[in-house]
Amino acid sequence: MKLPFRSIGYLLASLVMTLLQSSCEDVIDLGLNNAAPKLVIEGWVDDVAGPSVTISKTTAFTADLSENPQQVLSGATVTLTDNYGHTAVLTDKVTPGQYRVEEAANFLGKPGRTYTLKVEADSQTYQAVSTMPIPVPIDSVGTVTSDIFDGERKGAGLLFTDPPGVKNQYRYEVWVNDVFLKTIFIYNDKYNDGKTITRELIDFEEDDDDKKIVIGDRVRVNIYNIDEAVYKYWFSLDENNPGSAAPGNPVSNISNGALGYFSAQTSQQVELIIQ
Template structure:
């Protein structure tokens, strides 16, 4: 699974001030000198990626730290964290001694920075809270799993792009009326998961039958490609996170980090979601 890591690396104004200062010194000297630009590394931040779904009973949490500008590596796993998940059920669903039922499980570290819990089934309508402790710092995120929305059909969508036929995949589903729904899509191409981000809400199609065409400039589909789509039903906070990634302009001078649902300044997200899958061969 692809990880994300975000870090604001250096102060732009500081960077340009040092350049101008160095050029000034160079102009005053008759001999050549090396201009030493002192780039400041940003503070390392915790990045947490956690998911539980209604289709699996084994779930994973990935914990790392952002990598400083001067570092040579790209992934910095966090080991020996304490990771727990709590399930809360409202009083209207299950009552135990007059209090909503709560269960708690602990994740085990199965490889550096990768934490796993097994035999843990998650259910729609319940709220899950992930607790992560790294040293003396604690991070918490909650996610409520929505009711599932199933894919009704899947197929090839062909459009004309400047005289050339472009192909993508489309799914059809019935959006529930009167309920705010948020969707995230995962696309697997010829058995290989892509890292493309698709996030949508039902603001303009509440209660309607929807055909969602998954267009992306990096999704280059050809005839006979095998495509699997997973439609995830997510809550609003998780939608905002992935919509933030989707909306970031790669050409921006300082793209913003997507809004995390974790406390205490951690980056990343925790999602409790439903899953509906469908597969097709591109025609």
């Protein structure tokens, strides 16, 4: 999925081409100025792999994406603190722009705790707060099939029981034969609180027959329990596709105008062979 600010650039470029083709005499100046770059923070802490934060800057729509697709930001001061007073410092010593702790096992997330991410960069301070939910275990996994207008689609089906009386939000990452699916899979229990749920993860966005899920494919699913603010980020990102009438930036839980998100999340993984 493309970021919204790039989508605007593509729409404007199409408009320019249309106007130029319709008139060879008039010189049209749309007055498109490059907006100041914004900080993009994509961070999480989970109960399996610990914390990870990637920091970059947006590029202007007039930039050459083939030469500089993303401007990473190195040298920021990044700290993560929980509500029990534990603090970890993340650095990008190994890979510029990718901030990690030296020993991830020393700062694994714990369900029920609240984590505060603080980033100091370019003389600005950015903060985000996220509470790690209690994990909801998967009871079983199997193949699901859906018949739609262009034929049969297959995918992974997850069976689980949603805990009653608690707001639960879920996000799923899906790999097929080790290839990551870009489709955003999210779910909340607004209409199914406390019920047994079968979550069908079928990629309806893929039109290439060679890339559709078929019998024999190996599917891996990462399941994340996320808080409500992070769910809103992924929901707005999913809604903000290039075909939106008024594309904009997804809702962020990070302060001071930064883009992106910070998620304290539980993580579990399942695998299956499509039948």
